[in-house]
Structures are given as structure tokens and as C-alpha cells.
Amino acid sequence: GEDVEQSLFLSVREGDSSVINCTYTDSSSTYLYWYKQEPGAGLQLLTYIFSNMDMKQDQRLTVLLNKKDKHLSLRIADTQTGDSAIYFCAEGYTGRRALTFGSGTRLQVQP
Amino acid sequence: DGGITQSPKYLFRKEGQNVTLSCEQNLNHDAMYWYRQDPGQGLRLIYYSQIVNDFQKGDIAEGYSVSREKKESFPLTVTSAQKNPTAFYLCASSPDSTGNTIYFGEGSWLTVV
Numbered sequence: 001g002e003d004v005e006q007s008l009f010l011s012v013r014e015g016d017s018s019v020i021n022c023t024y025t026d027s028s029s030t031y032l033y034w035y036k037q038e039p040g041a042g043l044q045l046l047t048y049i050f051s052n053m054d055m056k057q058d059q060r061l062t063v064l065l066n067k068k069d070k071h072l073s074l075r076i077a078d079t080q081t082g083d084s085a086i087y088f089c090a091e092g093y094t095g096r097r098a099l100t101f102g103s104g105t106r107l108q109v110q111p
Numbered sequence: 112d113g114g115i116t117q118s119p120k121y122l123f124r125k126e127g128q129n130v131t132l133s134c135e136q137n138l139n140h141d142a143m144y145w146y147r148q149d150p151g152q153g154l155r156l157i158y159y160s161q162i163v164n165d166f167q168k169g170d171i172a173e174g175y176s177v178s179r180e181k182k183e184s185f186p187l188t189v190t191s192a193q194k195n196p197t198a199f200y201l202c203a204s205s206p207d208s209t210g211n212t213i214y215f216g217e218g219s220w221l222t223v224v
Contacts, residue, residue, distance in 0.1 A: 008151070031212070042115075042201055042215035043154075088153065097167065098144055099213060103153035 004102035006089055011108045018076040020105045022089030025070060029091040032065060033099065034074045037086045046074075046087075076107075084109045114138070115216035117202050123222050124196075132187045132219045134202035142205040143185035144213060147171060147198045154201065160185055189221060196223045 003025040035043040062075040090099040115136045146154040156169030160179040174193025203213040
């Protein structure tokens with residue numbers, strides 16, 4: 001079945017790096033996503049990675065994928081207070097009806 | 112501006128009343144989705160539509176209904192049969208029916224009293 005797991009909470013100091021982790025169970029997953037949700041708002045697509053890639057970097061964001069362990073991580077360099085939000089991991093593959101989301105990790109950035 | 116518009120943002124209803132949440136997109140996306148978000152539970156799929164005049168149940172469709180008469184519109188009705196309707200509802204769309212890379216609206220808060 002499809003299942004995506006994330007830890008619930010992460011607290012970091014401003015300027016440090018944040019690493020948010022995600023594990024998934026569906027070996028058919030071909031697309032893996034990170035979304036950001038600010039309080040009371042919808043989800044904003046941050047980045048995604050195809051399953052044939054190990055790493056993707058986009059400015060302060062680095063996504064690492066370990067397909068063997070079905071483990072995905074999002075690293076935010078130089079974390080700012082504006083990065084405080086809930087981060088959702090999601091997975092899917094072509095032809096499946098919709099993405100499967102994790103429960104979200106709340107990132108708290110302390111000044 | 113292109114995007115997904117949900118309305119209203121906040122809605123209060125008495126128990127036993129049906130309520131309809133609006134979702135409109137001008138992105139020319141084929142697929143549209145409704146998710147429900149409860150605290151600490153992530154997103155759960157209610158209904159989805161891959162093409163006009165067609166829709167399928169998601170994981171928690173009981174007590175909800177939808178229609179897809181136009182490509183740009185996918186309204187969700189929360190009926191009185193839904194036992195715990197108070198939640199944050201998110202509409203989303205995707206360029207095609209592959210189910211990947213979906214984009215979200217800003218959400219609607221429904222409180223039933």
C-alpha cells in the first residue's frame with residue numbers, strides 16, 4: 001500500500017541548516033515532492049525529484065533521495081524565520097489517481 | 112492572474128445543513144482534486160476528477176458530493192451525512208490526468224456548529 005511517514009516537529013536556530021526527513025513505502029513511486037504550508041494557507045510546491053535522481057539542488061534547498069531505503073530528505077540551508085511552516089512530503093507515479101501525502105513536519109525557526 | 116480560487120475562505124454552518132465550497136481554476140488544467148486536512152493527519156483525498164463530466168471517489172468520499180460540468184470548476188458539497196465536517200478543505204489541480212505535480216488553492220475553513 002501507499003504510506004508516507006514524516007516526523008512531526010523540528011526546531012532549529014536561524015542561520016542553521018534544517019533537514020526534514022520522509023520515508024515512503026511504494027516502490028513504484030517515480031515522483032517525490034516537497035510542499036510548504038504557511039498558517040491558514042494552501043500548499044505551495046517547493047521542489048520535486050524524479051526517482052532516477054539522487055539529488056536536486058535549488059538555491060537554498062537540497063533534496064536527497066535514497067531509493068533503496070525509500071528515504072527522502074529536504075535540506076534548507078541558512079534557515080530563516082520565514083521558513084517556519086509545515087513541510088509535506090508527497091509521492092506519486094504516472095497513472096495513479098493522485099499524490100499521497102505525509103502528515104507534515106512543522107519547522108520552527110528560532111531567532 | 113492564473114491560479115486556483117477557493118471561496119469562501121471561512122464558512123460557518125449549522126449542523127444538518129448542506130454547504131457547497133467553490134473551486135475555480137484558470138490554469139487550463141485537466142485534473143482537479145479535493146483534499147481534507149485535519150490537524151496532525153495530513154491531507155486525505157475526498158474526490159478527484161481527471162476530465163470534465165467525470166469524477167471518482169477518493170479515500171473519504173462518504174458524506175461529500177462533487178460535480179465537474181466545466182473544466183475550470185469543481186465544487187464540493189458537504190452534506191448533512193458527513194459526521195465530522197469541521198475541517199480545512201483544499202482544492203487542487205494538475206495539468207493532466209497523470210496525478211503528478213498538483214497545485215493548491217488557498218483553502219476553505221468550514222466550521223459546523
